Amino acid sequence: MFCCYGNQQDICFINSQNNKYPHKSTCVRPPNPKAMIEPLIARVPNSGNKKTLFFAFFALILVIAAVFGIVVGINSKTTQTQSTTTSNNIRAFAAHAIVKSSCGVTLHPDLCHSTLMGIPNLTEKVKTSKDVIELTLDKTKERVQRNHFVVKKLTTMTNLTKSGKMALRVCLEMVANTLEELEEVVGFLKTYPTKKGNRGHVDDMITYMSTTITNQETCIDEFADGKHDRHLRESLIDVVINAQKMCSNSLALIKNMTDTDIASQVKANTLKLMTKDGENWPEWLAAEDRRLLLSETVTPNVVVATDGSGDYKTVSAAVAAAPTKSSTRYVIKIAPGVYRENVDIPSNKWNLMFLGGGQSKTIITANRNHASGTDTFDTATVAAVGRGFLARDITFENNAGVEGDQAVALRVGSDKSAFYQCGMIAHQDTLYVHSNRQFYINCYIAGTVDFIFGNAAAILQDCDIRPREPGPKQKNMVTAQGRTDPNQNTGIVIQKSRIEATDDFKPKQGSFESYLGRPWKSFSRTVVMQSKISDVINPAGWFPWEGAEKERYTTLYYGEYKNTGDRADTSNRVTWPGFKVITDATEAQGFTARYFIAGDEWLANTGFPFSLGL
Secondary structure (H helix, E strand, O other): OEEEEOOOOEEEEEEOOOOEEEEOOOOOOOOOHHHHHHHHHHOOOOOOOHHHHHHHHHHHHHHHHHHHHHHHHHHHHHHHHHHHHHHHHHHHHHHHHHHHHHHOOOOOHHHHHHHHHOOOOHHHHOOOHHHHHHHHHHHHHHHHHHHHHHHHHHOOOOOOOHHHHHHHHHHHHHHHHHHHHHHHHHHHHHOOOOOOOOHHHHHHHHHHHHHHHHHHHHHHHHOHHHOOOHHHHHHHHHHHHHHHHHHHHHHHHHHHHHHHHHHHHHHHOOOOEEEEOOEEEEOOOOHHHHHHHHOOOOOOOEEEOOOOOOOEOOHHHHHHHOOOOOOOOEEEEEOOEEEEOOEEEOOOOOOEEEEOOOOOOEEEEEOOOHHHOOOHHHHOOEEEOOOOOEEEOOEEEEOOOHHHOEOOOEEEOOOOEEEEOOEEEOOEOOEEEOOOEEEEEOOEEEEOOOOEEEOOEEEEEOOEEEEOOOOOOOOEEEEEEOOOOOOOOOEEEEEOOEEOOOOOOHHHHHHOOEEEEOOOOOOOEEEEEOOEEOOOOOOOOEOOOOOOOOOHHHHOEEEEEOOEOOOOOOOOOOOOOOEEEOOOHHHHHOOOHHHHOOHHHHHHHHOOOOOOOO
């Protein structure tokens, strides 16, 4: 601050960022020596007493020094205040610049910015882009926790319809799972980048954040199309959409931070495969895991048998008794027989394995269906959510029939889950690949409308995929993929498999249309590669989603790569901008187990045979 002095008043000028604005204030004038000396001289006696004159001048010097000291002190304090203010302004500017730059990569930048700017002491908390991610995750957790409270409160209402209660139960499960996944991501982020050399660590973060978005979408779907009470939808839909957008922003921020590391790891990956008995095996596949795969004498933890000869008579009882969050494999052997029950493997049951007596010998079957009033999510005969779930030599069936409409045989939300030599049999919505990373090898999947659907990162390898006779006026759709966000690492990949009609449908297949899939959501992603496509599939290959906006056919990704069979010819395929015939092997590699589901990080532990590449 400095002062100019006029005849009428003193005016102080204060520096600002853009200009110098006049501001009236009280200024301390520098002393005027002449004005201060004259009164003192006037008091000196005419006698010319030199001693008195000396003391007068000495006193004058002291006064001047004191005045200057006051002025200097004031200016020094002002300078220090200005320095602190300037430093704070610089830090604030830097923090805001980091926030603005970070939010620029998200799909909802305004929400990202407003979410962060309301945080107290933001300037002190934001030094790097990683700080922005951590703060965004914290605010996202707060939003989801509030939603959990809202949904739980709504479940206590006494005037709910049956369908309303089911929808709220699904939403409550999705919100609770989202909180668990956000906690996992927060934990992963704390060790980043110290573990950035581990690609699986990054892939875990991307996967769980992708799943949080899917969870919110599942809740929204429960209240779509006005199928439930209006007041319930109005109470929930806005807050759930807000949480979904916040999850989307967190995913975009994490993906932007880690993309470079992932690219480096993929480029550096020189893992080799060895061939044994015609199968591609990773050379690091442990002997114990191979024994689990090939041996007929695996020792289970418990046995389920309908005749009472085992530890339990029902599969549900064995699951309920299994340890929670087990870090080691827990094998439930299910003896040959038909088990008529619905089985849930909840999120706290980790590393369970169902070991059946053969695909055609051990069958779990039930008939919950949408036509009878059950929401699609809850129709599953078996629902596997706890991470690390494995199943071998068993069939999952929903026997509701065509008239049941949506009737799921198997729903999977288990991360790093795998199925070997299993069957999934129903009609509409047979296999619900809901979320997280999933792998299916040498399985049999039969159905009609959208019979492989969901938003997991799922690979079906060396599988028999069989359209069967649909209901009147229905068309068969092999897939209906549900990706809603371009940053999600999700999609359905069918590799080295066979797509043809069931034996009983072959004589009638000419009377019905069958397609490889249709786009359930805006960023639907499905790839069929190195597979045999029979003449059951319409030459157009893919079918539109009724009522979908035109943009969906631009934002989707449907790809085909080196397929064979009567309908492998792509010359008559749809002309959507999002459909492509993949010709670059490097692009196709991105959809193999090694890269699409980070298979080289976890598939070895399943003990199942698999192929990592093309």
